[in-house]
Amino acid sequence: MTWFPSLNHGGKATALVDGDRSLTYEELNDTVTRVIDGLLNGVDSLDEERVAFLYPASFDFAALIIGVVAAGGIAVPLSVHASVSELSHCLSVAGVKRLLLPSGMRSVALDEICEALGVEQLAVEDLPEAGAPKASPLTAEQGALIVFTSGTTGKPKGVVHTVASVSAMVTSLIEAWGWAETDVIPLFLPLHHVHGIVNILLCALWRGAAVDLYTRFDAEQLCRKVAADRYSVFMAVPTIYVKLISYLKTLDENYCDQVTEGFANMRLNVSGSAACPVPLFDEWEALTSQRFLERYGMTELGMALSNPYEGERRPGHVGQPLPGVVIKRVSESGEDITDPDMPGELAVKSRTAFREYWGNPESTEKAFVDGWFLTGDIAVIDEGAYRILGRASIDIIKSGGYKLSALEIEATLLEHPDVSEVAVIGVPDDEWGEIVAAAVVLGCPVSEDSLVQFSRERMSGYKVPRKWVFADALPRNALGKVTKPSLSAWFEG
Numbered sequence: 126m127t128w129f130p131s132l133n134h135g136g137k138a139t140a141l142v143d144g145d146r147s148l149t150y151e152e153l154n155d156t157v158t159r160v161i162d163g164l165l166n167g168v169d170s171l172d173e174e175r176v177a178f179l180y181p182a183s184f185d186f187a188a189l190i191i192g193v194v195a196a197g198g199i200a201v202p203l204s205v206h207a208s209v210s211e212l213s214h215c216l217s218v219a220g221v222k223r224l225l226l227p228s229g230m231r232s233v234a235l236d237e238i239c240e241a242l243g244v245e246q247l248a249v250e251d252l253p254e255a256g257a258p259k260a261s262p263l264t265a266e267q268g269a270l271i272v273f274t275s276g277t278t279g280k281p282k283g284v285v286h287t288v289a290s291v292s293a294m295v296t297s298l299i300e301a302w303g304w305a306e307t308d309v310i311p312l313f314l315p316l317h318h319v320h321g322i323v324n325i326l327l328c329a330l331w332r333g334a335a336v337d338l339y340t341r342f343d344a345e346q347l348c349r350k351v352a353a354d355r356y357s358v359f360m361a362v363p364t365i366y367v368k369l370i371s372y373l374k375t376l377d378e379n380y381c382d383q384v385t386e387g388f389a390n391m392r393l394n395v396s397g398s399a400a401c402p403v404p405l406f407d408e409w410e411a412l413t414s415q416r417f418l419e420r421y422g423m424t425e426l427g428m429a430l431s432n433p434y435e436g437e438r439r440p441g442h443v444g445q446p447l448p449g450v451v452i453k454r455v456s457e458s459g460e461d462i463t464d465p466d467m468p469g470e471l472a473v474k475s476r477t478a479f480r481e482y483w484g485n486p487e488s489t490e491k492a493f494v495d496g497w498f499l500t501g502d503i504a505v506i507d508e509g510a511y512r513i514l515g516r517a518s519i520d521i522i523k524s525g526g527y528k529l530s531a532l533e534i535e536a537t538l539l540e541h542p543d544v545s546e547v548a549v550i551g552v553p554d555d556e557w558g559e560i561v562a563a564a565v566v567l568g569c570p571v572s573e574d575s576l577v578q579f580s581r582e583r584m585s586g587y588k589v590p591r592k593w594v595f596a597d598a599l600p601r602n603a604l605g606k607v608t609k610p611s612l613s614a615w616f617e618g
């Protein structure tokens with residue numbers, strides 16, 4: 126199975142830029158080879174060993190994600206924003222034995238959990254120089270990547286993509302969105318999700334294009350490069366476009382024109398990971414003359430639906446199935462829906478689909494019905510284009526492009542000794558799409574600040590509720606279940 130055609134050619138073209146340093150494809154190839162040899166250390170395949178890494182966007186990250194797979198391992202990129210207990214969950218679910226991280230990412234708490242789980246921590250530069258034999262050829266069904274995603278039950282699950290599904294995700298987007306060697310794209314999205322890893326990093330590197338690495342989204346730094354016409358392609362979540370528009374409004378007219386001109390000169394602006402509101406689509410077009418290419422994807426599937434690269438892109442719509450993707454809509458009782466106007470849950474078959482949730486056959490089995498993956502997203506077809514109406518479950522929240530589980534957040538808050546009951550929902554927000562809101566019944570008085578502090582120690586900052594309501598009791602139906610939809614009114618105003 127081919128893995129990374131662009132590396133085989135080497136070449137002097139720029140692959141990655143990190144501040145004022147850059148790496149050519151030849152140099153990236155050398156770094157990847159070092160990673161492969163160091164990881165293999167004398168054997169010829171890692172045999173699906175899950176090799177985790179905790180690197181910000183960097184040359185090492187790129188070399189690891191390509192090198193681990195080439196060595197026959199499964200790459201497990203972890204969030205640099207995760208709490209230690211979240212990391213512990215990922216490491217133990219995936220059965221990780223080696224965690225690569227820069228020394229600056231180490232901490233006493235992480236040392237403790239790694240010791241308890243028997244995980245060795247090492248930096249890329251600590252890998253032995255083994256001069257090992259060449260890695261065995263890869264098979265299509267071999268695991269390549271585990272990305273953690275939240276669901277409607279329990280803690281995040283490890284979505285396993287294979288060499289074949291990752292390759293299909295990359296090649297289908299290269300084709301559909303016209304990637305070229307001359308493309309230059311900024312990468313500021315987190316690198317523990319498909320959007321940043323596959324749609325940007327792997328697509329660009331597979332095609333031989335150049336990627337500018339940013340450790341985080343920074344409108345000022347980014348717009349300077351945009352104004353200098355550095356980029357040809359731009360991909361982001363809607364929240365980032367909202368933030369860019371706010372930033373543009375702070376600039377003097379002349380410089381603002383240079384930045385909007387920089388966007389106008391690009392060949393493609395993509396929006397995805399969450400619904401792009403029509404007013405945002407229109408405002409971006411008015412500012413930059415770019416009509417977003419909005420597409421719909423999911424960690425388990427990669428990209429499934431996309432507006433056309435050439436042809437009419439309709440605001441509020443996510444287009445048609447990408448090549449190799451078959452979509453149908455099903456009713457709550459599992460029947461196929463043929464009436465385009467009738468809302469139904471999207472069910473997908475695709476060569477880009479994942480293999481399994483790692484170590485969780487029960488969830489894997491539940492996720493598919495007769496080979497169709499049930500997405501949990503409800504859609505209609507409107508003059509040939511799909512329109513996402515929302516999610517089947519109120520317990521899935523999308524905030525700034527991150528998928529969050531209300532149940533996971535509730536379970537963490539219930540660990541607080543003074544929290545007796547809690548219900549978490551997402552409430553609409555112009556900037557974030559949704560924000561996390563918690564309704565809490567306390568056993569003993571405790572301040573909002575201390576609950577925020579408690580949450581921060583246990584979960585990623587983006588999961589911490591932004592809105593809180595304290596009540597004597599939660600609304601429940603006759604069966605004792607919290608009636609979550611009725612909670613939205615509690616957070617209005």
Ligand code: MCA
Binds near residue numbers: 318319362526585
């Ligand atoms: C940061 N904060 C958030 C979020 N991000 N709160 C809610 N939701 C968020 N998404 C909080 C921080 O904890 C912090 O709170 C405060 O906001 C400012 O943090 P900062 O890091 O400065 O924010 P930022 O850099 O402006 O981050 C916003 C962001 C980021 C750039 C929009 O959230 C982001 O990169 N989102 C993209 C996620 C993504 O790529 N998702 C794709 C998955 P405090 O100050 O209180 O600590 S979906 C996917 O992959 C599928 C396949 C698909 O379809 O693409």
Ligand code: AMP
Binds near residue numbers: 275398399400421528
């Ligand atoms: P994740 O599991 O983090 O990959 O998020 C996937 C989910 O993001 C999907 O199931 C949708 O709910 C949502 N999503 C992704 N792209 C879009 C879009 N263009 N419009 C609406 N929802 C989207």
